[in-house]
Amino acid sequence: MSDLRDLYQEVILDHNRSPRNFGPLEGADLKADGHNPLCGDKISIAVKVEDGVLTDVRFEGSGCAISKASASLMTEGVKGKSLDEARAMFERFRQLVTDQNALVDPSLGKLAVFAGVRDYPARVKCAILAWHTLRAAVDDNHDIVSTE
Amino acid sequence: MTGVARTESEDSAHVLDETRIREQFPILTSMVGDRPLVYLDNAATTQKPRVVLDRLSRYYAAENANIHRGVYQLSQVATDAYEGARAKVARFLHASDPSEIVFTRNATEGINLVAQTFGRSTLGAGDEVVISTMEHHSNIVPWQLLCEEKGATLKVVPISDQGELDLDELDVLLGPRTKLVSIVHMSNSLGTVNPVREVVERAHARNVPVLVDGSQAAYHMKVDVRALGCDFYVVTGHKLYGPTGIGALYGRRTLLDAMPPYQGGGDMISSVTFDKTTYNEVPHKFEAGTPHIAGAIGLGAAVDFMTSIGFEPIVAHERRLLEYATNALTAVPGLRLIGTAPQKASILSFVLDGVHAHDIGTIVDTEGVAIRTGHHCTQPVMDRFGVPATARASLAMYNNADDIDRLVGALTKVREVFG
Incomplete structure (x- = not known):
């Protein structure tokens, strides 16, 4: 098993302690809810879209350090991106946390800290919940996203 | 040490x-x-202790045959081992007779079996089933499904901040429409050991039978179904230091006799024609198809192991x-x-x-x-x-x-x- 510090990197712990873009988003254009029944993680993502660009992204909910930090870093990462770019980032992020052999895509920026998750299969769902939920929001899908 | x-x-x-x-x-x-x-x-x-692993291995290496109705010696050996395991489980739970033990896949199946046989034949619209807040999902969902089908209602006994059952509230919830109380013996998330004997007394005072989920209790304490007075008691083998895929339901003989079969198939019948099928006696009436023979025998070894300690x-x-x-x-x-x-x-x-x-x-x-x-x-x-x-x-x-x-x-x- 890899070093625990590869999973719980300082950036992740920081975003867990002080999540960015956390709280309600007034006047949101799109919203979605996500749930990981396995560990009880719950997350809501709200976004504002102007001309196909995510001008604001905020989240609410509760969860483990990995899921909270993932949501927090995601909101920072996708803000200012187009909907299509956000969808593409979702795919790159999924590859980052699931593919043992994937090289870290430099376009992911700070999100690269989640590469350690791939060594903890039980925690992949924690890392990816926010992204699935964002994806549902931008696709305007109103079903509650579940990891199970 | x-x-x-x-x-x-x-x-x-x-x-x-x-x-x-x-x-x-x-x-x-x-x-x-x-x-x-x-x-x-x-x-x-x-x-799993080595005696259980060895017993499974010995069954497959030296005793494997399908049980019941085999005229050859090996089948008789397997049948004796399987039915012997039933007798061991009966003694372990202090049932009156091995016929009161039905082998299941696990405790979940035991509860579903009671819901789908006793429950379906007993519950009607407006009737009630009483459970508690501290139940495992396996002692919630089967009753929800049944209540939905029958137009019945699920009543839930609350628990205290320490995680204790509110017995006063149980008395309030037990009413003329209550058809069954289904309660956990020991909570899997809190560790609470419920006063099952008292629950049974209060339910029986109103002629309401009681099912007890013994999944957690049965490897931590002696279980005596007759002393508890309960009508059904379910256990799962893999929590009793035994194999996965095997469990047991204890049912009071009079109730088991009156209950319709669970699943249809081989072994649960006494005769089949296209006009009419008559069912086998209990417990075989509830064990359609080839059961988990090795699992039952392994469970028998596991309860022997606990008893020996x-x-x-x-x-x-x-x-x-x-x-x-x-x-x-x-x-x-x-x-x-x-x-x-x-x-x-x-x-x-x-x-x-x-x-x-x-x-x-x-x-x-x-x-x-x-x-x-x-x-x-x-x-x-x-x-x-x-x-x-x-x-x-x-x-x-x-x-x-x-x-x-x-x-x-x-x-x-x-x-x-x-x-």
């Missing part, structure tokens, strides 16, 4: 010999990375270890136990300030300590205590103070990571 609580020394012959017990479980010498395994997820499943030393050992663990865990800064009933056994559910249970589980695993984190299939309990999840250490006869010390040490590492 010394006794569990380290400060205690007892000279009674009934003290469990930790070393001898541990030696009988091959998995306990395995490593997780470079750390020896500390297994504290017994409420999910227990490890005896519940007196097992209970004493686990009680001392629970006390040791309770003291050790409550001394961890920021740790809060969920489930503090005076009558509890062998389960320590806890939350840690500022750290989600899932993160605790991952970090202690890197120290070789296996605990479960999540809602433990008891989401209503999590809601009752206002927590999304708990970390749960659950004890079995082979755990010792070293295991608890390793857990506490691993929790220190959680603090190091999270600050």
Whole structure:
């Protein structure tokens, strides 16, 4: 098993302690809810879209350090991106946390800290919940996203 | 090795010999990375002693044949072993007769069997089933399905802040329309041991039968279904130091006789024509198709194993270890136990300030300590205590103070990571 510090990197712990873009988003254009029944993680993502660009992204909910930090870093990462770019980032992020052999895509920026998750299969769902939920929001899908 | 609580020394012959017990479980010498395994997820499943593994192996190597109706010797050997296991389970649960034991896949199937036979033939629109807040999902969902089908209502007995059943509220909920009480003997997420005898007395006073979910209780304490007075009792083999895929339902003979069959198929019939099929006697009426023969035989070996040790030393050992663990865990800064009933056994559910249970589980695993984190299939309990999840250490006869010390040490590492 890899070093625990590869999973719980300082950036992740920081975003867990002080999540960015956390709280309600007034006047949101799109919203979605996500749930990981396995560990009880719950997350809501709200976004504002102007001309196909995510001008604001905020989240609410509760969860483990990995899921909270993932949501927090995601909101920072996708803000200012187009909907299509956000969808593409979702795919790159999924590859980052699931593919043992994937090289870290430099376009992911700070999100690269989640590469350690791939060594903890039980925690992949924690890392990816926010992204699935964002994806549902931008696709305007109103079903509650579940990891199970 | 010394006794569990380290400060205690007892000279009674009934003290469990930790070393001898541990030696009988091959998995306990395995490593997780470079750390020896500390297994504290017994409420999910227990490890298997060598006698059970050997018995399974011997069955497949030397006794394997399909049971019942075989005229050749090997089939008779297998049948005798299978029915012998039923008799062992009957003795283990102190049933009056082996015919009161139905083999199932697990406790869940035992509950579903009662819901789909007794429940379906008894419940009508407006009737009620009484359960409690601390039930495992397996003792909630089968009744929800049944109530939905029948237009019946599920009533839920609340629990206290310590995790105790509210018996006064049980009295209020038991009404003229109550057709069954289904209650857990020992909570898998709180450790609470319910006063089953008292529940049965109150229910029987209103002619309401009682099903008891014994999944957790049956490997921690002696179960005597006649002393409890219950009408149904379900257990699962893999928590009794036995194989997965095998469980047992105890049912009072008069009830089993009156119940319609569960599944149709071979072995559960006495004669079949296209006009009419008559059903086999109990318990075979409820065991359609080739059962898990090896599993049942393995379960028989597992209950023999527990009986050979005896519940007196097992209970004493686990009680001392629970006390040791309770003291050790409550001394961890920021740790809060969920489930503090005076009558509890062998389960320590806890939350840690500022750290989600899932993160605790991952970090202690890197120290070789296996605990479960999540809602433990008891989401209503999590809601009752206002927590999304708990970390749960659950004890079995082979755990010792070293295991608890390793857990506490691993929790220190959680603090190091999270600050």
